[in-house]
Amino acid sequence: MRFAFILLLSILAIPADAQTGWKTVNPEIQSIVDSVSKESLESMLRQLEAFETRNTMSDQTSPRTGIGAARQWIYDQFKSFSPRLEVSFDTHQIPKGGRIYHDVELRNVIAVLPGSDPIGKNRRFIISGHYDSISETSYTAGSRSETKAPGVNDDGSGTAAVLEAARILSKFEFPHTLVFVAFAGEEQGLIGSGRLAKRAKDEHWMIDGVLNNDIVGNSIGGSGKNHNQTLRVFSEEPNDSPSRQIARYVKEAGERYTPAVNVDLIFRHDRFARGGDHISFNRVGFPAVRITVAEENYSRQHTMDDTLEGIDLNYLSRAVRINVAALASLAKAPSAPKLGALGRQPSGYDANLKWEPAEGNPGGYVVVMRKTTSPLWEKELYVGNVLQFVLKDVSIDEWVFGVRTIGKDGSESLTSVWTTSAAPEARTIQ
Numbered sequence: 169m170r171f172a173f174i175l176l177l178s179i180l181a182i183p184a185d186a187q188t189g190w191k192t193v194n195p196e197i198q199s200i201v202d203s204v205s206k207e208s209l210e211s212m213l214r215q216l217e218a219f220e221t222r223n224t225m226s227d228q229t230s231p232r233t234g235i236g237a238a239r240q241w242i243y244d245q246f247k248s249f250s251p252r253l254e255v256s257f258d259t260h261q262i263p264k265g266g267r268i269y270h271d272v273e274l275r276n277v278i279a280v281l282p283g284s285d286p287i288g289k290n291r292r293f294i295i296s297g298h299y300d301s302i303s304e305t306s307y308t309a310g311s312r313s314e315t316k317a318p319g320v321n322d323d324g325s326g327t328a329a330v331l332e333a334a335r336i337l338s339k340f341e342f343p344h345t346l347v348f349v350a351f352a353g354e355e356q357g358l359i360g361s362g363r364l365a366k367r368a369k370d371e372h373w374m375i376d377g378v379l380n381n382d383i384v385g386n387s388i389g390g391s392g393k394n395h396n397q398t399l400r401v402f403s404e405e406p407n408d409s410p411s412r413q414i415a416r417y418v419k420e421a422g423e424r425y426t427p428a429v430n431v432d433l434i435f436r437h438d439r440f441a442r443g444g445d446h447i448s449f450n451r452v453g454f455p456a457v458r459i460t461v462a463e464e465n466y467s468r469q470h471t472m473d474d475t476l477e478g479i480d481l482n483y484l485s486r487a488v489r490i491n492v493a494a495l496a497s498l499a500k501a502p503s504a505p506k507l508g509a510l511g512r513q514p515s516g517y518d519a520n521l522k523w524e525p526a527e528g529n530p531g532g533y534v535v536v537m538r539k540t541t542s543p544l545w546e547k548e549l550y551v552g553n554v555l556q557f558v559l560k561d562v563s564i565d566e567w568v569f570g571v572r573t574i575g576k577d578g579s580e581s582l583t584s585v586w587t588t589s590a591a592p593e594a595r596t597i598q
């Protein structure tokens with residue numbers, strides 16, 4: 169939707185052809201979204217359930233049950249999808265302590281779809297879930313890690329989402345790199361994700377966003393209410409953090425390609441007194457969000473009752489569609505512009521926005537704005553391939569402004585948002 173603006177002083181004329189495709193449905197992304205298969209998800213969940221437990225402390229040697237068999241199966245699944253997926257175990261030796269009641273080898277399973285653009289491939293987007301499971305009786309020493317913990321929803325559903333996304337997206341090529349991760353050790357305190365986030369930080373990975381899926385399979389909550397059209401996305405404070413921009417992007421892209429679903433943004437890092445693997449990435453400064461159901465069912469969590477019966481496969485399919493719509497859109501889009509100063513020139517009462525050129529060969533830029541109290545962007549304006557734009561008689565004190573890069577194919581980058589009036593390299597003191 170376009171909004172009428174009372175403004176102007178655009179630096180250059182807007183090239184009409186560069187606008188082609190902006191805000192429209194990209195047929196390739198639509199075909200990706202439409203490829204999500206309920207049958208594929210169901211067979212993955214049946215196999216994850218068949219391991220009986222995927223407790224991080226469970227047997228690593230059986231070919232049929234326990235976490236060793238589960239991680240090998242996930243590895244083999246990734247391998248089977250495409251020779252272009254670079255599949256590996258991210259292995260860590262975790263010493264005894266806390267809920268780790270004996271020394272254990274922990275393995276995250278990772279598949280990388282390298283980007284096709286020589287510069288763009290340095291930017292990575294991650295989709296993740298945790299494949300380990302637990303039964304409440306199995307947290308501590310003396311308990312039995314062999315206790316059945318089917319973990320079909322928590323977090324077989326997120327694991328299946330990651331696998332299904334990899335199955336579909338690995339058939340395509342994107343400028344940016346996509347990383348598919350199944351974590352272990354989540355139930356012992358985000359251990360696998362903590363180790364990978366630290367490794368990513370140490371190795372200077374450029375991670376532009378993490379979509380962490382944890383419990384995405386039940387449409388009926390513990391209260392008995394049906395929420396089969398709603399998915400929640402949690403993102404850390406402050407407002408306009410990079411994680412919050414990811415959340416807004418997931419809502420826009422997800423609802424564009426799966427209009428039947430309402431993506432409900434929750435402006436909190438996670439549920440009260442609960443956590444998830446996205447937090448490991450937030451802790452070291454990477455933007456990451458949690459995607460989850462509208463209402464949980466606690467009686468089926470961390471128990472032997474977390475079985476396939478508690479899953480709504482149609483709902484899970486919708487959740488995966490939201491994920492792949494956002495991921496494919498992000499993986500195609502140009503980088504977000506770096507911001508310059510936000511000023512009141514030339515009249516002293518205008519909004520004067522400056523930014524730096526995005527990487528590559530962008531088709532143009534879109535300025536977005538909303539009132540400071542509004543959760544979502546309210547106005548969007550394609551301004552052409554310019555690096556400055558003036559909104560006449562618009563108060564910079566009353567609006568939040570952002571800018572996005574638009575690709576030649578109409579794809580949209582994440583939004584860079586002014587949270588200060590100064591350019592990062594030239595702050596002025598008032």
Ligand SMILES: [Zn+2]
Nearest residue numbers: 322323382383
């Ligand atoms: Zn979980």
